[in-house]
Amino acid sequence: MATYKIGYFVGSLASGSINRILSKALIKVAPEDLEFTEIPIGNLPLYNSDFDADFPPVGLAFKEAIAASDGLLFISPEYNRSIPGALKNAIDWGSRPWGTNSFARKPTGIVGASPGGIGTAVMQSSMRSVLSFLDAPQLNAPEAYVRFDPEAFGNDGEVKDPATETFLRHYMDEYCAFVQRVLAATAPGHIGDSDPDTAK
Numbered sequence: 001m002a003t004y005k006i007g008y009f010v011g012s013l014a015s016g017s018i019n020r021i022l023s024k025a026l027i028k029v030a031p032e033d034l035e036f037t038e039i040p041i042g043n044l045p046l047y048n049s050d051f052d053a054d055f056p057p058v059g060l061a062f063k064e065a066i067a068a069s070d071g072l073l074f075i076s077p078e079y080n081r082s083i084p085g086a087l088k089n090a091i092d093w094g095s096r097p098w099g100t101n102s103f104a105r106k107p108t109g110i111v112g113a114s115p116g117g118i119g120t121a122v123m124q125s126s127m128r129s130v131l132s133f134l135d136a137p138q139l140n141a142p143e144a145y146v147r148f149d150p151e152a153f154g155n156d157g158e159v160k161d162p163a164t165e166t167f168l169r170h171y172m173d174e175y176c177a178f179v180q181r182v183l184a185a186t187a188p189g190h191i192g193d194s195d196p197d198t199a200k
């Protein structure tokens with residue numbers, strides 16, 4: 001069985017982040033053929049286009065981490081009905097310099113937890129617009145809007161509630177299958193390959 005490298009982003013920098021707990025839970029229930037590496041976002045300065053002329057090592061390392069990933073997973077809170085600034089800043093870094101968008105063709109999944117019933121639905125909707133513009137294929141279904149119940153999760157991501165575990169496991173199984181499908185469809189030589197040297 002092939003192993004797929006998944007780079008994941010936690011959209012919260014808070015020490016007690018429920019989305020970090022969710023990220024641990026998702027990794028625990030994910031199929032064994034997914035191998036996870038966090039791509040940190042908290043060390044990136046605020047992006048502006050002055051950086052493009054001489055892209056700094058911190059930005060290059062961020063882009064290299066994305067390039068080294070077969071798929072990407074975003075686990076994020078919703079801030080003021082949108083994407084938290086730290087995560088949007090990281091996405092802006094990965095999208096530049098112009099012409100080097102790191103997200104193009106990377107299979108992506110978006111998940112999030114909030115204490116309230118909306119479960120980050122509006123943030124996820126905003127993320128879908130951004131990732132569409134960046135040409136990143138997205139897992140459309142199932143969706144995962146998690147209303148975080150502290151009784152259902154241990155701090156290390158163990159899932160104590162069977163229904164929640166089944167739900168998260170199903171999401172990760174579908175995410176894995178989606179990554180495999182996208183990689184197969186964008187492999188060099190495939191009919192959809194836009195490289196004229198390898199397209200058949």
Ligand SMILES: Cc1cc2nc3c(=O)[nH]c(=O)nc-3n(C[C@H](O)[C@H](O)[C@H](O)COP(=O)(O)O)c2cc1C
Nearest residue numbers: 012014017018019020077078079080081114115116
């Ligand atoms: C600046 C800010 C804005 C927030 N806006 C929303 C929101 O729009 N929708 C929501 O469901 N929760 C909102 N919340 C509450 C967060 O869902 C809650 O703080 C959650 O624990 C944040 O995720 P984290 O624990 O992973 O950092 C907001 C919290 C902060 C600090």
